[in-house]
Amino acid sequence: MTYCVGVRLNAGLVFLSDSRTNAGLDAISTFRKMMVYEKPGERFMVLLSAGNLSISQSVREILQVEKIPNGDDEPITIWNAKSMFDAVRVLGSAVRRVHEQDGPALRAAGIDFNCSMIFGGQIAGEAMRLFLVYSAGNFIEATRETCFFQVGESKYGKPILDRVLTPTTPLDEAAKCALVSMDSTLKSNLSVGLPLDLLVYEEGTLKSERIAVIDEHNPYFKMIRTTWGERLREVFEAIEDPRWDGGDAAHPLLAESARFEPMRKITTPDERIV
């Protein structure tokens, strides 16, 4: 599996990916899942990929040469697209090309055509945009209400993103949030692994110098892993335990709750369930 997250904030974009790929538990390898496409001052785009590695590698290869027709004008590529919307259409087209090439043989072998990608960035003259691209080459765009996308093993790390991220979150705080989300995922799932690629893009710069490769020796991520776990336990312990005897509990567990019956209790073999 894989875990990747992309965030679109007012201040910029944050991308984080792990690098574990597995085909069963006995075939685990390290493959990086982040690719940056940059013409400094003109365009800056980042691609994160999850799913079948042969598909996503092929998509990345083809993306470099993929063109979509543009009437009488020059065909559109990711390098000349005037908008991120056109650029993501090129990516969708690359996905469909790989599907044409490999889809029938994969299907015959009983393998799903499974790939999902996060693609975001900025092209001069346009606002930053962030997309989630599906294996049919279609895509959706992040909005103010839903400012992040995840692909791969996304559930373990979703609660903290849900609680923290809004469009006004500062960039470095969002990077921290993505790393905490990754930490929860690493802790609960073997199929996600280090090193991580972290990229933070500041709105309007059309380049990024904030790129970090994070391995198990990285002091900041080590601090997150230790501190977050410890603090979580402290917070957890600071919350009062439920009190069954009622007593003087500030927050009684056994409140009057007339609207629901207790769950069904069966006490003899002859009793019927319903």
Next chain:
Amino acid sequence: MTYCVGVRLNAGLVFLSDSRTNAGLDAISTFRKMMVYEKPGERFMVLLSAGNLSISQSVREILQVEKIPNGDDEPITIWNAKSMFDAVRVLGSAVRRVHEQDGPALRAAGIDFNCSMIFGGQIAGEAMRLFLVYSAGNFIEATRETCFFQVGESKYGKPILDRVLTPTTPLDEAAKCALVSMDSTLKSNLSVGLPLDLLVYEEGTLKSERIAVIDEHNPYFKMIRTTWGERLREVFEAIEDPRWDGGDAAHPLLAESARFEPMRKITTPDERIV
């Protein structure tokens, strides 16, 4: 979907289940997923179920009358089983009976025979035991190393269980942990919903009086939902943000990391990926 968790501690057992069932987003209903089988002083068993509701309802119905052969002796039922191991075999047999009855028609309709259950309790003379039962009627048992099982929409709520639960966790703390885990799941997933059924069983008692039906007005769960989210944010904010300029950061993000190359950056259309 559903989310249920069962925990086996030295001090006893904790069971928590939600009550949302959905067949698509426009067919959401409330069905309770906890069933208690109790002969006070002799046996106390709890069943939590997830998966296809028609299957789990049928299993519960059949479980009341299911018998497995026992040589020349009286067949074994959940009401006369001398061990939890025998009782869970009866449950596995009930699952297989439903599979015989409904499996072919479900398969013909393209529907998976999908059910998973947590079954635990204590029979006089034996230690407490906790099992996870699969849709083939086979099962595994919780151990000291893995002291909880989850069924249904389990990933959102797994990190906190991983971090907190050990066999020595006190009962009420484990109940609190299960409720926090449920809170994370409720926050991130629409297909899990209130009311909750919470049951805490104390080792050796062979009955339980600690049963709570928790709806949105429950003072304790309301406190958990507010406090946990707030404290999580506070802890999150108290952790230092990553510093890109290095400077005097206690935990620099950009440490020397000689072992890995930064991710691939492509800057011209002609550049090859590999």
